[in-house]
Structure formats: structure tokens, C-alpha cells
Amino acid sequence: MAYNSLNDFISILEANGELVRIKGFVDPDLEIAEITDRQSKLPGGGKALLFENTGTKFPVLTNAFGSHKRICLALGVEELEMVREKISQLFELLSKPKNSIWDKLEALPQLGQMSSWIPTLKSGKGVCQEVIHQNPDLGALPVLKCWPFDGGRFVTLPMVHTKHPETGVRNIGMYRMQILDGTHTGMHWHMHKTGAKHFQEYKRLKKLMPVAVTLGGDPSYTYAATAPVPENIDEYLLAGFLRNKKVKLVKCLTVDLEVPEDVDFVIEGYVDPSDEPVWEGPFGDHTGFYSLADWYARFTVTCITHRKKAIYPATIVGVPPMEDAYIAKATERIFLEPIRKAILPELEDMVLPAEGVAHNIALVKIKDEFKGQAYRVMNALWGAGQMMFNKILVAFPNSLDLNNGMELLRHIFNVVNPETDIYFGKGPLDVLDHSSNQFAFGSKLFIDATSERKSLNKLEVNVDELVLKLNEISEQIVKSNVSLVNEDVPVAIISVNKKEVGDWKTFKEKLTASDALNGIKGVVLVDMDDVIDDLSVVLWYVSGNVDPQRDVSMVLNGGEDWRIIIDGTKKAYPSDKFPRLWPNIVSMDTKTIELVDKKWESYGIGEFVKSPSLKFQKLIVGSDAVVRYF
Template sequence: MATMQEWLKRLEREGNLHVIEEPCDVNLEIAHAAYVEVKRSDSKVLLFKRPVNREKGIEYDMPVVMNMFANYEITEEIFGRHPDAIAAEIGELMHMKPPQGFKEKLSLLPRLFSLKNVFPKRLKQRGSCQQIVKTVSDVDLDELPILKTWSEDGGPFITMGQVYTKSLDGKMQNLGMYRLQQYDKKRLGMHWQIHKDASHFFDQYKEAGKKMPVTVAIGGDPLYIWCGQAPLPYGMFELLLYGFVRNEPARLVKSITNDIWIPEDVDIVIEGEVDPDEMVIEGPFGDHTGYYTLKEPYPVMHVTAITMKKDPVYQATVVGKPPLEDKYMGWGTERIFLPLLQTTAPDLIDYHMPENGVFHNLILGKMETHYKGHAKQFMHAFWGVGQMSFVKHAIFVGKEAPALIDYEAITEHILNRVDASRLLVTEGIVDALDHSSPEALVGGKLGVDCTGEEIENGVTATIGDEALLAAMQTIDVNVKGVRQYFTHAKTPVCVVAYHKERCVQAFFDDIEGLHEHIRLLVVVDAESNDIENPYMLVWRVANNIDAQRDVRKTPFIMLDATNKNALDGYEREWPGDVKCDRKVLDSLKERGVIDFDDALLQRFYI
């Protein structure tokens, strides 16, 4: 176990920390710098020594650390070993059989003893996180360098808060990572979405008409925050996972004004209570889908105390378009949760969530099939279990497929097998952040069964991009560009940049005659997409599609990935995607805080 301060020293020694002495503003500057930095392949952790709020005239007396999970190397260090090794340990435990004979019993002992470390230890004394105590009359959230990360955000947000809650009967504890909007000096918005554990606890307090105690911790061992986002089943305290990974129990102390227990070595602690009858508008907020989540009512926490270390570090993150630090956190989660997924899908060999599919929007699964419909069975299993049920698009391949992270090879493998007859379009729950479904929380799902043999007949007559563009423009002048990918595969991907003056479904009707040249068509808005940028095309398409509305199967597969509006019968407000303020970026560059070129900005739609 190491404190945040010890981690920073270690990262500095290893050359993995970039210390920024230049004063940087909590309004956009710190977040923009971190956003650009983490998109580099050699990105480092950033420590802003002198955060300021120029608008409010504040110079904070604590540094801000951003991108704690800045790359694979650091993430592995935080876990203490490769996440695959942790997965293997979990897998071994899950398949543990009663020992046969004395020798086997002996060899089991170390494992059983180490399991005692899983359970957190409750300490009687105060923790180092309680060296400074401010009770309710002295509480002032303005003393913390809380960031406003995007220009259209509804205000400043705590973006890396460990939110500790407990069930009404006190039997279950939970740690969840939920963003918290700062409303004023003493109130925070609690963005626990409806599917999440703290929201279930909240319902219990609401029904009982009781106030809900909550404690938010910031900083400490970075593994705490990773545990907070880990999708453990309801009722399982995430700090058990902490103990398992660290092989050391989490050491907890009681909050000062409520009876929620928190790790003793975190940097900052915000204690309070939530009145279940009070809901306040939260957001908008530039989210990890790369789009803003819009205003919605959420519960409010009234802060009753703030405690901290003498030398606290404020940990924060920025979410937005990929890749960001949640890429590295998500990598750990993906690897470590494989053996748990295999309990519901035993023939699953591997799975992968590409970063530009922003986790729940796209999943690839490799499996051994034993019977007809096996892949479809897995799709339903995924869509029916825990947070996997948020997954919108799931593609399954057989055991002979290339590695799921070899994007070039796996895409070709899929394109040689995809066919309208292998698509499953259905409906299920979607993440609260999903903007493409016609209604919130429920939407379309697309499963693609690419297990088995290649299709027999691929595209009949491929033609070049220019010829295809000309053919389309004679049908519809709103076609502004055509770019085909994987033309050597049985199903090339034809991407069309479309100026949307009418519903894309009408365009689909009109181009059915081009079936000899196209097997898979993807339409995106001409104005906001670069059809030469496949990384961001995947991001856009996986985000913008609702399979029930936007996938057509005949006479070839067509996907409408444009922004939706009244033309499509879409009645919700379609959110904008997040964009950095160019003036802020230029100023950061001039002051030597970050460096970037236009190619980087274009590559990731910064």
C-alpha cells in the first residue's frame, strides 16, 4: 500500500511524472492540458503545483494530479502486476477443488491465508486523512480545486470521487465512482445513475423516509479509485477487491460526522447526508462518450464536514473523446473481469472493448461454439448480466479468429463472415449516458455472429471510391464523400459523408440499386466527420446508432450513424460532442504547459 504522496515520488523517479509549476486555472485549463497529454502514446501523469481560479481570485494550497492512469506501464504498477496475472489468480480461486491428500492441503494454505487480506480492517484511531478537520460551519468546497472540465458544463465537478455509501440496514457497503457537481460551498450533486448500487441504496432510504449518509474520498492509493469503477455485483464491497489485488487489507477509519468507513490514507474526505426528497438539476457535463450528458434531476449531498491530510493532493480526471485515462483503467477492468464473465459464458475464450467504442458501445468476444445459436446465447447472457447489459453492439468470433486486439486482422476476419442473416437486432437496457436510443434507458442492441465459416459470396462488383461517389451523387446530391475500407474483404465497408437534409432512411430506399457494389454501408454527417479517420468513425458510429432504428438488413446492410432529429422521429434533445476551447489550448502551449500540433488535434477531434 502506498499513499498518493509516495506514488508521486515513485513516478517522478521513474520519469513518469510531469510537474507543472506554471499557475493553471481550474476552469478548463487543467482539464484541457490533461486531455491533450493523455492522447499521446508516451503520456505522463501531470501534477499541477499551482492551481488557481482566476474568476474567483483563488490560489489553492494543494496540487492537482491528473491522469494518474496515464499509460499501461503505470496502470500495471498500480495493480502491482499485470492484470492478466490477477485474472489468473481469480480464475484459480473460482475453480478451486477440495484438496486431495496432505500435500495438496499444504500447498493450499498460503492461498487461504492470503485471503484474509481481502477483508478491510477497521481501525479505532483517526486516520491520516483526518489530520485537518472542518466541521459544518467551516465547510467551504471552494477551498478544493474542483475543476470545470468542459466549456458547456453546468459548473465545476469532482471527477474522481470515491463515493462510499451503505444500505439502509447497514449490512452492505459500497464504493462507487460517480461524478459530483459542486453547487455552492456546501452542496454536491450525486450523479449515481439509476442502475448503480448507490442509487439502489438511495431508494431504500427514500422508502424509509430517512436521510442517507454519504462520504466522498479523494486520493490515497490510486487503486481505490479503480476499485470504485469496477463493475462488481450488487452487495459486494469494492474494497474486498482492493484487498485481493494488493494482498493487504484496506485500513478503514470512521467518518467524523456519520458512520461510513473510509480508507485512512486518502487525501481529502467530504462527509454529508442526502435528503431523499430533494432532487436538483445536475449537468450538463462533457462525458466519457465524448458527448455532453444533458441536465437531469439528481439527489443532493449536504456537506457536514471536510477532513484532509496536512499535505493533500487533489486527484481529478477529464472524460471526453477517447483515448483518455479511462482507457487504461478500462484495460485493467477488462482483463481482471474475464474469469468472472466466464462463469456465465463458460466457452468465452476472450473479450475486448476497443477504446474508441467507449466500453459499453462495442464489445468483441472470442468463443468456442458447440451448437447452433451459441453466439446468440452469449449475446443474451451479456445483455442480461450486470453492467455488461449496457453493451450496445456485440460481435462474436470463433476460436480460430486472430487476437481481438489485432484490429486490422480481426476486422478482416469479421468482414469475411458478416451477413444480414447473422445479425441479431433486439432491445434491452442501455447506459443512462446513451443518447441515441429513442427513449432514455431502453434501446436497440445489435449482435453480430461471426463465428463459423466465411460467407460464400462477397460483394459482386467493387468499384473505386470516385465511381461510387459519382453513382451516388446521381441519386442524391447530398452525398459529399465516399471512402471504402477493406475492399479486398468479402464485405468492404463503404462510408458515406452525407449532408442531412432529409431522413437517411429515404436515402437508403433510393440507393438499393447499388447492391452489386456495396455489402455494408455506413452513413455519417458530412459536416462533423472525417471519412479518412477510421478511429473516430468507429467512435461516432458506435455512439450514434440505435440498432432498432438505424440498422437495415436488405438488400445490403446499412447503418445510419448520423445525428438524429425530428426528421428521424427522434424527440429527445441530441447532445453536442465535447470540444476544447482553442484559445485555452493556445495559451497553454504558449506558456509551455503542453505541446501539441494540429495533426494531434485533428486525429482525435480535439
């Protein structure tokens, strides 16, 4: 389904009961983010929010993609699997042998349909150029400050258009933009991204790099800008495929680039490779931790155009689940089929849990047909596009449901032999990964759990006795969570006051060798105070904090009884001697929480919702984005 405008999409959301309008003034500085965070963490993702009074001429739309229903509406389908099926049919058409003239004639209508997805250039101006600001001022836009330790206000849903200076191949990426002043922003393109590669080419040629940033329009544009398409595939071809209608482009006014004619805003300008980079960040990121400040390119704005009734779209990211989890789910479903058809026909399914924030955890199930096949899958995935950033990969047999977490955990501890089925590798990591000793490079963990299940015996562990014994081991144990044992998963989660532990290595060895843990095969250590009742939060925290080779160990606990130890604590204590800065958790400040509490009824959102940040505030260390122990 093709939308004529972002406002068109808003009307569909409202008609489906998926949108709430907030008419009173709401401040883009923290207040919008706090309201959105509360809404997006409701079961099912809450509602999309349209803030109609932002102190500017423009409303702000948040959480527009933040539910299963809304991401399906955005892509014009009833279920995400419908997109996967459409892609599967396309791959079969392209790969099927055409032995006769009749086979070839039969394929012509479908091949003709493909041409209808190719973007075209429209003459004249577009709707996005109804209002032109030749003396641009970014201060006129309701750009959000999302979290207290953010370095400033950030454009969070920008579609950044660049072209290779020699081939002319277009790229549309999504790189956050920190407002520096009325005509300058940072351009946070990571070194692995195509925008950064284009920048390096302009730098080599010593040329100004034209850049155009769009906001809004058909939601398929925004999704396409986030999608992991190959560098030689135009994102607007993907958008045309998703909406079943080609994207119409118009020329920008001050730079030699084209943008969709029906977006809400166009910010035109350039990046001068000879400019000194700017100090950009920190920013409360989708990892749930702050991405720390660093040097990035500076973008200079030359012109801003927009629709007469433009709407400013924004997303808030932080501790999952949030809106980006639903966008990632769409990518997981849509791009599974190209992976299967192109490189891994044995891949039956793949799930990227929200707790793994896209890169930290990947679960796959395969048809296990020959010895070592799981490792073939491992090597192929770790070499496939953005899957190279994956840190923890687990392979299961085809008989299991990848969305049943308890079943998967029981299976792992029932069939995996740590001595033979666990593999540590090394490779690129996402720039935002904070756990590794080296920037954007570190270790990876693969677990081969493809063996079929043995008979599963109920655990003979007394939970109450286990908790009492753990508390007796050390006064530095703050709290234990042994709820998994009740599900026949032999794992104990232990929160420790690590700051007061003199020798962490000795402490771990003493703890994990204790008779108190008899029957327990997995021990997860965290420094989360008493915030360990929510297993989803624990999984997010641990997967973000571990460098597998450093923090996952196996000990032989008598005979053939292996125990896996996972150190999910911060490595920011003086005794850790960690060579990099460690980021704080993303959490809202008390002043903003109290403001939103006080104004809640005036928003008209419905029943009061407590701030998700309340349970995370006690985990903040120091008074800025960096963890600081004094």
C-alpha cells in the same frame, strides 16, 4: 503492491518517466482539461500531469491511469494478465474438490492469505484527518470545470461511500459531483447503481443518508470504486486483493461511515431524501457527448478533512481515447476470468474497444462446440451485471485475434449472412446512452460471426471510380471514405449534409440501391462534415448514435447479394422527430485552445501538441450542450 499514499504513487510514476510536473499557474477552469486532453490523446496515452500551482493550496493530478504502463503501475503488476492469472488461481482453489485431509491442509495457506485482504477498522484518527475543516468550503478545493458547456465544476474521481440502512453492507461507487455552492453538490448516481438503490432504501425509511466521499490514496482504491463487482462484495476486499494488503479504515468524524485512513481528502455529509432534487449537469462525459442536465439528489457537506500535503486527483473524459479507456481495459482483463469461471467456460477472450466507451461494443471469441452456442453466450453476457448495458455484441471463432480490427471486419463480411446471423434484441441501456427513443432502454444487435472463414477473394472494386460515382449521386454527399476497400473490407463510409436532405428515408434508399456501390456490402452514413478520415473516430461516432433496430437495415441487392446499411447520423434534425434531446459532441472552446497554444512553452511538457478539439468544433451545433437546429 501497496502504496502508502497518492504521493507515493506519484514518486513511482516520476521514477518511471511517466509524470510531468507543471510549475506555473494553470487555471482549473478549462485550462487544465485542455492540456490533459492533448496529452491523453498522444500515442500510448502521454504522461501523467501534476499541476503544482492551481491558485489553491492543493496540486492537481490528472491522467494518472492513462497508459498501459501507468495502469499496471497503479495495480502493482507488470502486465494486466498477471491479475487475471491470480484470479484464475483463486477460482481454481475455491472450486477444486478436496477429497482428503491432505488436500484440505494444502489449501489452508492460500485461504489464510484471503483473510489478509479483508479491510479492518483502525482506532483513532487516520492520516486523512490531519487537517479538519468543521466549517467546510468546497471552494477551497481545485475542482475542475472540464468542458465549455458543463453546468459547473465537477469532482470527477470521487469514491462515494454509502451503506444499506438495514443490512449495513458497504458500497463504494464513483458518481460525479457537481459543485452547487460551498457546502452542496449534486450526487449523480444512476438508477442502476448501488448508491442509488441505497438512497431509495433511506427514502423508504424516511431517514437521512450518511455519505462520505474520499479522494486519492492508493490508486487501487480508485480502481476498485470503478470496478463492476457484485453488490455483496466489498470494493475494499477487491482493493486488498489487488494490493495484496488489507485496507485500514477509520471512522468519519460527523457520519457513521468508515474510510481508508490514508486517502488525501474526506468529504463527509448526508443526503436528505425529503429534499427536492437538484438540476445537475450538463457534463462532457466519457461517451464523448454531453450527458444532459437532469434531476439528482443533493449532497450536504458537514466536514472536510485531508492530509497536510494532500493532492487532488481528477480525470478528464470526452471523445476517446482518454484515461478512462485504460481503466476500462483493466476491467476487461481482470473480470474476464470470473465470467469464464462462473458462467461461460467457452468464452476464450473478450475485448471492449475504446471506441465503444465501455458499453457500446463488445467483441468475444468462443469455443463453438454446438449449434446455438453463440446465442447462449449472447444471452449470458446481456444478463451479466453491467454487461446488460452492451449495445453491439459480435462473436468470433477462437482462431481470430480480437485486437486485429481489419481481420475481424474481413471475417464478418466474408462469413456473416445478414438474414440468419444477425439478431436484434431489447433491454436496459446505460443512462448516458442518447441514441434510443426511450431513456435507458432500447435495442441491441448481436452478430454471430463464429463460422470459420471461407476462402477470401480480393475485392474487384476500383476505389477512384467508386469515389467519383458516389460524388455524382447527390450534391449532399460531402465526403466519402473508401479506405477499407483497400484492405479488402467492402465498406464505404459516406458523410452527408443531412440538414439539406429533404426526405432522408428516400435519400437512403436511393443511395444504397445505386449501381455506384456495386461490390460494396456495407454502407455507413454519417453527418460528420469532412471528419471521416480517422476510422477510430467514425466508429466511436457511429456506435454512439445508433439504435440498432432503428438504424441498421439489410437490403437485398439482387439475387442473394445483401447490403448492410448503418445510419450513424444524429437523429436531432426536425425531420427525425426524435422524442428526446440530442447531445452535442464534447469539444473545447476557441478561447481556451488559443490560451493553451500561447502558454505551451511555459508548461514544460515538451513538443507542441495541437488541440484534438479543432477537428470536432465544426461538428458542434448551436451554442450549448444540446444540438439545436433553427
